Amino acid sequence: MSSSDWVADFLDRLSPDIAVIQIDIPSFKLWQIESHAWQRFAELAMQQNLRWAAGWAEQMQNRFFINAGFENHGEYILLRTIINSSNPELPSQATVYPAANRSERHTQDMFGIKFIGHPDNRRWTRHQGWIETNYPLRKDFPVQGTPVGITPPDVDYPFIKSHGAGVYEIPVGPVHAGIIEPGHFRFQAVGELILNLEERLGYVHKGIEKIAEGREPESLARLAGRVSGDTTVGHCWAACMAMEQAADVKIPPRASLIRGILAERERVANHMGDMGAICNDVAFVFGQMQFTRLRELWLRTNAKVFGHRLLMDKIVPGGVACDLSDESCALIKKDLAELRAELTEVILALDLNTSLEDRLYTAGFLSEETAAAFGTVGYVGRASGQDKDVRRDAPYAPYDQVTVKVSVENQGDIASRFWVRYKETRAALRLMENFIDRLDAGDLRTEWQVPPTGSEGLGIVEGWRGEIISHVRFDADNKIARFYPRDPSQLNWPALEKLVLNNIVPDFPVCNKSVNCSYSGNDL
Amino acid sequence: MLRLFKKILTTGVVTEPFKAPKDDELEQLGIQIKRQIDRHFSGSIAIRQVDAGSCNGCELEIHALNNPFYDIERFGVHFVASPRHADVLLVTGPVSRHMQSALLRTYEATPNPKWVVAAGDCAACGGEFGVSYASCGAVANVIPVDMVISGCPPTPLALMKGLLGLMDARK
Numbered sequence: 059m060s061s062s063d064w065v066a067d068f069l070d071r072l073s074p075d076i077a078v079i080q081i082d083i084p085s086f087k088l089w090q091i092e093s094h095a096w097q098r099f100a101e102l103a104m105q106q107n108l109r110w111a112a113g114w115a116e117q118m119q120n121r122f123f124i125n126a127g128f129e130n131h132g133e134y135i136l137l138r139t140i141i142n143s144s145n146p147e148l149p150s151q152a153t154v155y156p157a158a159n160r161s162e163r164h165t166q167d168m169f170g171i172k173f174i175g176h177p178d179n180r181r182w183t184r185h186q187g188w189i190e191t192n193y194p195l196r197k198d199f200p201v202q203g204t205p206v207g208i209t210p211p212d213v214d215y216p217f218i219k220s221h222g223a224g225v226y227e228i229p230v231g232p233v234h235a236g237i238i239e240p241g242h243f244r245f246q247a248v249g250e251l252i253l254n255l256e257e258r259l260g261y262v263h264k265g266i267e268k269i270a271e272g273r274e275p276e277s278l279a280r281l282a283g284r285v286s287g288d289t290t291v292g293h294c295w296a297a298c299m300a301m302e303q304a305a306d307v308k309i310p311p312r313a314s315l316i317r318g319i320l321a322e323r324e325r326v327a328n329h330m331g332d333m334g335a336i337c338n339d340v341a342f343v344f345g346q347m348q349f350t351r352l353r354e355l356w357l358r359t360n361a362k363v364f365g366h367r368l369l370m371d372k373i374v375p376g377g378v379a380c381d382l383s384d385e386s387c388a389l390i391k392k393d394l395a396e397l398r399a400e401l402t403e404v405i406l407a408l409d410l411n412t413s414l415e416d417r418l419y420t421a422g423f424l425s426e427e428t429a430a431a432f433g434t435v436g437y438v439g440r441a442s443g444q445d446k447d448v449r450r451d452a453p454y455a456p457y458d459q460v461t462v463k464v465s466v467e468n469q470g471d472i473a474s475r476f477w478v479r480y481k482e483t484r485a486a487l488r489l490m491e492n493f494i495d496r497l498d499a500g501d502l503r504t505e506w507q508v509p510p511t512g513s514e515g516l517g518i519v520e521g522w523r524g525e526i527i528s529h530v531r532f533d534a535d536n537k538i539a540r541f542y543p544r545d546p547s548q549l550n551w552p553a554l555e556k557l558v559l560n561n562i563v564p565d566f567p568v569c570n571k572s573v574n575c576s577y578s579g580n581d582l
Numbered sequence: 583m584l585r586l587f588k589k590i591l592t593t594g595v596v597t598e599p600f601k602a603p604k605d606d607e608l609e610q611l612g613i614q615i616k617r618q619i620d621r622h623f624s625g626s627i628a629i630r631q632v633d634a635g636s637c638n639g640c641e642l643e644i645h646a647l648n649n650p651f652y653d654i655e656r657f658g659v660h661f662v663a664s665p666r667h668a669d670v671l672l673v674t675g676p677v678s679r680h681m682q683s684a685l686l687r688t689y690e691a692t693p694n695p696k697w698v699v700a701a702g703d704c705a706a707c708g709g710e711f712g713v714s715y716a717s718c719g720a721v722a723n724v725i726p727v728d729m730v731i732s733g734c735p736p737t738p739l740a741l742m743k744g745l746l747g748l749m750d751a752r753k
Contacts, residue, residue, distance in 0.1 A: 187679035187716055194715055203715025211683040232684050235663035237631045237644050240681055261680045262635045265716030284710050287639025287735065331642070344586055350649035351596055357646070367737060368639055407586040578637045581678075 064130055068106045075102065085303045086136055086516045093139040096124070097149035097175070100158075103128055108135075109433050109446075110155035111549075112527045114542040115165045117197050122146055122171060126158070127516075127527055127544075132451025136516060147172035157433035157549055168195040168267070183260045183581065185212035194268050201268055218256050220246040225253065228563065232261045236567075239577035243566075250562040255555045263581040270541035275301050275375035275506060278538050282528065283370050285543050286579035288331075291317075291324040292521025293543055293579075294373040296528035299454065301375050303515030304532050305507045312500035313377035314455035318493045319390075320369050320378070322486040325522035326397075327356050327368075329437075329479040329486075332574050336476055337408070339568035340417040348404045352397060359393050362386075377503030387494050394487050405480060418473040422569035424557040425470055434553045436524020436546045437482065438573050441467050441474035448520035460492050470557075472572040508536045521546060523576065545579030597653045600742065623669055626658030627748060630668035630692065634685045634724075635717065636675030639735040640702040644672065646738040647745075659745055665691040670748065673725075676704040676711040677718040689725045697728040697748065701741060706730045 065087070072078055076095040081088040091099055100110070111134070112127035118140075126137045141148055150173035152159040162173045163182035170193040173179070184190070187209050193199060220227070225248055232240035242258035270281055275298075282297030283290040295317055302309060309317075330353040337345025357367040363386045364372055372380045382390075408414055424434070429442035439446060443466060448454075450462040465481035467474040509532045517528040524546030533539035554573045558566055631644055647654040648661070662668050665688045677685055689698070700721040703709040708719030721727050731744035 185680045199715070201714050205679060205715060205718075208686065209679040209682045212680070232681065233632055233665075233688055237633075237641050237661060239633050239636070239638055239641065240684065261684070262633070262675070262678050263680055263716050264635050264676060264678045264711045265714045266711075268716070269711065269714055281710055284637040284639070287637035288642060290639065331645075344590065347650050348589065348593070350646070351593070351651070354646060354649050354651050361737075368642065368735065370639070370734065403585070403589050407589050410583070410585065576638060578635075 064106065065133060065135075068102075068108075071106065072099070072102055081138075083514075086134055088136045088138060090138045090140070093124070093141045093148040096139055097151055097154065099137060100126075100151040100154035104154050106130070109430075110151065110157045111433065111525070112529075112542075112544040113151070113158055113161035113165065114529060114544070115169045115171055115195070116531060116540045117143070117169065117195070120144070122169060124148060124165070124171065125529065126151060132448075134452065134516070134518060141171070146170060147174055149174050150176040152176050152178075155433070156431055156552065160552070161548065167193070169193050170196065180216060183263050185215075185260055185263075186210045187263070194265065199268075201265070201271075215258060217244050217258070218246075218254065220254060224248050241577050245563060245566070247563055250564065252558050252561055252563055252566070255558050255566075257551055257555055259551065259577060260581050262578045264578075266543070266582045267541060270538055272533075273538045274536050275305075275538075278530070278541060279374055280371055282541070282543060283373075285582070286545055286547070286576040287368065288328050289324070289521045289523060289526070289545070289576065289579065290368055290370045291320045291373060292519060292523075292526050293528070293545070294371070295321060296517035296519045296521070296526040296543065297530060297541065298373055298375050299517030299519060300515035300528045300530035301509075301517075301532075303517065304513040304530055305375075305509035305515075307376050307504050307507055309377050309455070309504055310501040311455070312497060313502050313504075315493045315497050316378045316380065316382060316502070317373055318456040319382070319490055320364070320372055321519070321521075322490045322493070323356070323360060324369060325486045326483050327353055327360070328522045329483045330356065332571065333476060333479055335571045335574075336418070336472065336568060337414070339571050340414065342408075342411070342414050342417075345404070345408055345414070348400075352400055352404075356393070356397070359389065363389060374503065376506050377501070379503075381502055382494070382497065387497065391491065391494060394491060398484075398487060401480075401483065415473070417565075417568065418471065418476060420471050421561060421565055422472045422475075422557045422572055423470050424553055426468060428556050429470070429553060432552050432556070433549050435549050436521075437475055437478045438550045438553055439524065440465060441478045442470040443468040446525070448518055448525050452518060454519065456493055456496070459496065460489060462489070472568060475572040512539075523547065523574070524550070543579070543582070545576055547575035547577075547580045551575045551580055596650050597656070598651050600652075600657075600746075626660075627669045627745070628660055628662045628667055629670045629672050629745070630662055630665045630688065631672045631674070632665075632685060632688050634673050634675045634681045634705070634721065635678030635711075636702060636704060640674035640705075643735045643738050643741060644674070644701070647741060649738075652738050652742060654742060654745070657746055665689075666693065668692050669696060670745075671696065671698045671725075672745075673698060673700050673721045673727075674702050674705050676708045676713075677721055677724045679716055679718060682718055682724055685721075685724055698725055699729045699731060699744065699748070700727045701731045701736055701744070703732055703734045706732045709734065
């Protein structure tokens with residue numbers, strides 16, 4: 059079924075139940091409904107096989123806009139309802155879509171909006187940093203808040219309990235044993251077997267959405283580049299795309315090709331880091347050393363060509379802040395050829411190794427059904443049969459000029475997630491060559507236009523972890539009124555809780571690494 | 583298996599020689615405690631890394647210190663899993679309010695004598711996030727800091743210079 063077919067079909071299905079007002083915005087489909095139909099819409103969307111992709115709220119004087127993003131066949135619908143701030147409640151979509159669960163809890167904590175019938179309305183983003191009756195994203199909440207000297211730990215969080223002979227709990231974190239981000243994991247186990255895992259995140263909540271308000275575009279791009287440090291290109295691109303949409307700024311072709319090269323370089327760097335780390339977590343040091351070596355060489359080329367190892371602040375509103383000389387293009391191409399040859403050698407050595415197979419095959423299994431139910435994206439979804447990639451399904455420049463090969467596996471285990479990364483790395487190398495060949499002389503940046511007050515944009519890109527959705531609304535005078543970035547991790551974290559079940563506790567690190575969600579991108 | 587050994591042999595040793603920072607560079611790092619560390623730790627330090635709210639950019643570069651190019655362990659610098667085993671806390675990020683208590687507890691759990699290195703612009707001054715309802719800003723706003731390594735994120739070389747500056751690497 060082509061995309062236009064299902065949209066018309068879906069509107070027909072909705073019509074007896076729900077009055078949909080289609081708001082005319084050129085860049086995306088915006089549908090507005092009454093708040094009482096919020097849950098009913100989700101039920102019908104589920105029947106239509108729509109994927110729940112994002113949820114966030116905005117305050118407009120004494121009203122709240124509640125937004126939810128749905129996707130099918132690369133077509134996105136932004137659903138909106140408007141409620142009065144005097145009685146901020148509406149029916150929950152989390153009862154229908156488990157993916158909406160934490161998102162609604164975030165909105166509940168940040169705006170004080172009640173989702174009626176929510177299956178789990180415990181606090182999520184809020185620990186003890188502010189009191190329960192304060193809501194940081196309301197406009198009357200000052201950005202400095204009213205913090206106490208030392209914010210107490212959130213010791214009374216009502217974790218799920220288990221009882222019975224032989225069942226015990228393992229609390230882990232927020233400070234972990236490795237060099238990784240902070241978060242708390244609560245395991246219930248019998249012997250070595252994991253019965254249940256509950257994630258408690260929010261430790262690195264640093265108020266990104268709040269401090270985005272009032273910024274100008276360049277400053278927002280810098281902040282977006284630090285939503286999750288490993289995805290600086292992805293988030294920066296999504297935020298800039300949203301701002302450019304709102305301001306109706308079209309970026310030059312050369313800039314879009316360079317953005318593509320930056321994004322693919324970020325994908326390759328992270329995939330190599332992850333493949334090495336997966337090997338390391340099963341004590342296969344050869345793999346770790348080889349992949350970290352290749353990653354380091356890759357980052358050094360980044361530094362040489364773009365002036366930053368992680369490519370921060372290279373994407374700016376209206377274009378890019380870096381250029382590629384013919385020399386640099388030649389250097390990158392030489393690098394690509396060398397990496398290809400090295401990867402082939404390393405992967406053959408890994409592929410035939412039985413001890414690696416023993417640890418990675420069948421471990422951390424995520425079924426296709428569970429992946430679909432949680433709307434899992436990126437390599438985690440694709441390793442469990444979710445054939446989705448924004449670059450192919452909803453192509454944006456420069457991906458609209460090329461064929462993007464999407465690797466999908468259906469084994470759903472750690473080995474699958476490893477192989478999907480490997481195949482994506484190879485595909486990214488081809489894409490980069492393709493982009494370099496298409497580079498023509500031209501501008502790097504379009505002059506910025508101040509967008510009209512209240513204009514909004516939706517940036518959707520395929521970051522290295524998966525689909526990123528960024529929403530931006532402008533206030534008067536080029537100032538940001540609202541910024542919401544949905545990192546792929548927000549959809550993939552719940553999948554980790556499911557895929558570790560019935561694995562042994564010592565396999566948790568490698569299960570976790572095979573998913574490698576961002577804590578910072580989740581906590582915001 | 584033969585392929586594996588072949589790859590190891592053909593890769594060879596990629597670890598790079600590293601020049602210890604010169605005196606003026608050390609001064610730039612603001613190190614006045616170097617002698618003390620030499621005395622207490624005999625030129626070897628155990629580091630507990632604490633992400634107190636970073637975007638994970640600094641962690642990526644701290645990870646790189648263990649790759650075969652930098653191989654920081656050859657200088658007696660190693661990362662440990664518990665603050666109880668640590669001489670140095672390497673703290674990144676603006677300290678989020680939700681991590682404030684955890685960072686304080688980690689600091690208290692680290693035995694004396696101990697040193698705190700704030701790595702990255704956020705840890706140094708709050709960076710892009712500053713002080714807000716959710717962020718305490720710089721690490722020094724929460725625990726005493728002995729040395730700052732700036733950069734967004736600091737490169738592995740900058741981190742290495744900073745950390746080796748803590749010891750007498752020129753021996």
